[in-house]
Amino acid sequence: MATKVLKCKIKREKGYLYYLDKKGNVSKAQMARGKKKGGSPTVVVKAGIERDSGYLYFIDKQGDVSKAQMARGKKKKKAAKKVVKKKKVVKKKKVVKKKKVVKKKKTTKKKK
Numbered sequence: 001m002a003t004k005v006l007k008c009k010i011k012r013e014k015g016y017l018y019y020l021d022k023k024g025n026v027s028k029a030q031m032a033r034g035k036k037k038g039g040s041p042t043v044v045v046k047a048g049i050e051r052d053s054g055y056l057y058f059i060d061k062q063g064d065v066s067k068a069q070m071a072r073g074k075k076k077k078k079a080a081k082k083v084v085k086k087k088k089v090v091k092k093k094k095v096v097k098k099k100k101v102v103k104k105k106k107t108t109k110k111k112k
Contacts, residue, residue, distance in 0.1 A: 002068040008045050010063035018059045024049035
């Protein structure tokens with residue numbers, strides 16, 4: 001969860017982005033909308049906050065500066081490999097049909 005670093009009670013104006021700049025001050029800049037470009041930043045509160053590594057600093061809903069620990073370096077759980085059973089291949093036996101051999105009867109004609 002987040003912990004408050006500095007109570008500023010900043011009143012936010014619509015259309016502006018509030019953030020902590022590199023020097024640790026609370027700044028605001030006009031957001032770009034459509035064809036309009038964003039404005040240059042102006043300092044709202046000179047806070048001079050020194051940042052700790054591994055924390056994310058932001059302006060919360062109450063207008064105060066807060067910090068939250070970043071989620072980094074967690075080991076991912078390995079997905080269990082699915083064991084696939086191989087199907088047995090059954091070879092079909094070829095059925096050989098025997099041809100019927102029909103013997104022709106010899107017909108002998110008796111001559112009279």
